[in-house]
Amino acid sequence: MTRRRWVTLALVLGVVALFALPLLLGAPSDYAGTDSLATEAIEQSNPDYVPWFDHVFSPGSTEIESGLFALQAAIGGGVLGYVLGRLRGRRAQREAVAAATSTRDDVTP
Amino acid sequence: MHIAEGFLPPAHAIGWTIAAAPFVVHGARAVVKEVRENPESTLLLGAAGAFTFVLSAIKLPSVTGSSSHPTGTGVGAILFRPPVMALLGTVVLLFQALLLAHGGLTTLGANAFSMAIVGPWAGYGAYRLARKASGNLLVGVFAGMAVADLATYVTTSLQLALAFPDASSGFAGAAVKFLGVFAVTQVPLAIAEGLLGVLLFRVLTVNARPELERLGVLERRPVDEDDDPTPTPTPAPAPTTSTDGEVTR
Numbered sequence: 600m601t602r603r604r605w606v607t608l609a610l611v612l613g614v615v616a617l618f619a620l621p622l623l624l625g626a627p628s629d630y631a632g633t634d635s636l637a638t639e640a641i642e643q644s645n646p647d648y649v650p651w652f653d654h655v656f657s658p659g660s661t662e663i664e665s666g667l668f669a670l671q672a673a674i675g676g677g678v679l680g681y682v683l684g685r686l687r688g689r690r691a692q693r694e695a696v697a698a699a700t701s702t703r704d705d706v707t708p
Numbered sequence: 709m710h711i712a713e714g715f716l717p718p719a720h721a722i723g724w725t726i727a728a729a730p731f732v733v734h735g736a737r738a739v740v741k742e743v744r745e746n747p748e749s750t751l752l753l754g755a756a757g758a759f760t761f762v763l764s765a766i767k768l769p770s771v772t773g774s775s776s777h778p779t780g781t782g783v784g785a786i787l788f789r790p791p792v793m794a795l796l797g798t799v800v801l802l803f804q805a806l807l808l809a810h811g812g813l814t815t816l817g818a819n820a821f822s823m824a825i826v827g828p829w830a831g832y833g834a835y836r837l838a839r840k841a842s843g844n845l846l847v848g849v850f851a852g853m854a855v856a857d858l859a860t861y862v863t864t865s866l867q868l869a870l871a872f873p874d875a876s877s878g879f880a881g882a883a884v885k886f887l888g889v890f891a892v893t894q895v896p897l898a899i900a901e902g903l904l905g906v907l908l909f910r911v912l913t914v915n916a917r918p919e920l921e922r923l924g925v926l927e928r929r930p931v932d933e934d935d936d937p938t939p940t941p942t943p944a945p946a947p948t949t950s951t952d953g954e955v956t957r
Contacts, residue, residue, distance in 0.1 A: 603910075610907050617900040621771045628773030634710045634810070636774055636889050637864075641715060641872050644882075648872070650714030657809040667808050668765050675761030682755040686915040 709779070709822055709864040709890065710804065713812025720871045725817025728798075731825045735794030742788060749788070752912075752919055756784030757796040759908065763901065764800055764823075770893040778901040779860050782853035783908060785828035786835050787923055797824025822863035831856025845913070845926070846906050853905030857898040861890040 600608075641648060658664035716724070742749050763780030770776060784793040798820040804810040811819050834855035839848025865886035874881035912920060920926040 607907065607910065610903050614900045614903050614907075617896050617903075618768050621769050621773075621896070630769045630773060630775040632767055633774050633776040633861075633890050633893050634712065637868060637886060638712050638715060640885060640889060641868070644874065644885075645872055648717075650712070651718060652714035652812065652814045654713050654805075654809040654812060656806060658807075664808060668767075671765035671803065671808070672762050675758040675763075675765065678754055678758035679762060682751050682758070683911060683915070685751060686912070690915045 709776075709819065709860050710801075710811035711815040711818055711864065711868065713805070713809070714814055715812075716815050716818055716867075716871050718814075720867075721814045721817065723817075724815075724821050724867065728794075728817040728820040728825060731791070731794040732798050732820060735791045735796075735798075735824070738788075738791040739795050742792065746922070748919065749923075752787055752916065752923075753784070753792070753796075756787055756792070757799070759783045760793070760796055760800050761803075763904075764804070768897055768900070770896050772893045774889075774893050776861075776890070776893050776897055778897050778904075779823050779827055779857050780853075780901065781823060781828045781860070782831040782835070782849075782856035782901070782905055785832040785856060786849060786852050786905075786909075787920075787925060790825075790828035790832045793828035794820070794824045797828070818867050819864075822867065823860045826863040827856040827860035830859035846909060849905045849909045850902040854898040854902035857901045858891065858894055861894040862887065865890045 658667055739753065742753065760780040760783075763778040765777070767775045767777045779797075781793045781797050784796055798816070801811055801816055801819050801823060805812050805816055805819075831852040831854075835848045835852025838851035839845060842848065866883055868886045869879050869882035872882055873879045874885065877884075913926065917926060921928050
């Protein structure tokens with residue numbers, strides 16, 4: 600493997616470790632979202648505050664909600680993969696063209 | 709960083725909406741201008757938007773025992789300067805407010821202000837500073853991505869402290885409380901986001917060099933930024949295109 604590949608591998612492992620380690624080492628926790636923790640903190644310190652507007656649409660269940668979150672990630676991941684694939688294909692094509700023209704130059708002195 | 713629907717008093721909700729609106733309008737014009745003047749930017753603009761879309765959908769566990777999501781706004785801020793992200797970030801927040809019951813319409817202004825405006829600008833500033841200090845693109849990218857993420861959550865904490873000051877210790881006490889919820893949890897996520905940004909830019913410097921040079925992210929002459937496997941065999945395209953005299957960033 601080239602040095603470049605090793606660096607890539609180390610970066611990926613670093614990202615994975617940042618999330619795996621708290622799960623492995625941390626005390627048992629339900630990992631509630633910070634957004635809902637903040638909402639709870641407000642309800643605790645300001646018990647008389649009533650939200651004055653409600654969601655226009657709420658997913659019927661947590662399954663539907665996580666499905667919609669997955670959909671969001673899938674759309675983003677799909678578009679990102681498409682762009683990176685196209686950029687990579689374009690470079691490969693350009694290199695092939697450059698190689699072809701340079702060999703042609705060698706043949707015709 | 710999503711302040712839940714209805715969880716900002718009306719005056720605050722309206723105030724943040726008014727504060728965010730000009731940035732978003734300016735950002736929309738920046739996106740239209742970029743696409744019109746440089747149609748070849750569309751691909752990378754899509755990548756910047758998609759990166760924010762993915763990252764803000766994924767909630768990740770943190771050392772504090774709670775979970776939170778990254779923002780991914782640093783990529784677009786570094787590539788296209790921050791105004792573009794004011795629009796792209798707001799689109800993501802609108803999607804989540806309407807379809808996921810996450811965030812909300814009344815808090816869209818405040819959430820856009822933290823994630824689509826303060827985050828990208830703070831990240832962009834950190835990117836410029838770190839890149840200048842280190843002379844290395846990827847060090848700048850790491851700093852820019854991480855700071856854009858963290859600054860977003862710090863802003864949310866301050867917005868909530870402003871709306872719900874502590875009964876005894878006031879704004880400062882509430883700020884400490886909300887920073888404890890948001891900012892501390894966010895530190896490992898911000899580091900991870902910085903690493904993801906470095907991964908993405910390593911791919912881009914190899915595969916999208918012409919765009920990065922045009923956007924001023926990379927210098928025009930072929931410098932060996934990383935251990936780039938391609939010694940750039942293609943000679944620079946003939947400088948006949950008159951449209952190339954774009955503003956240097």
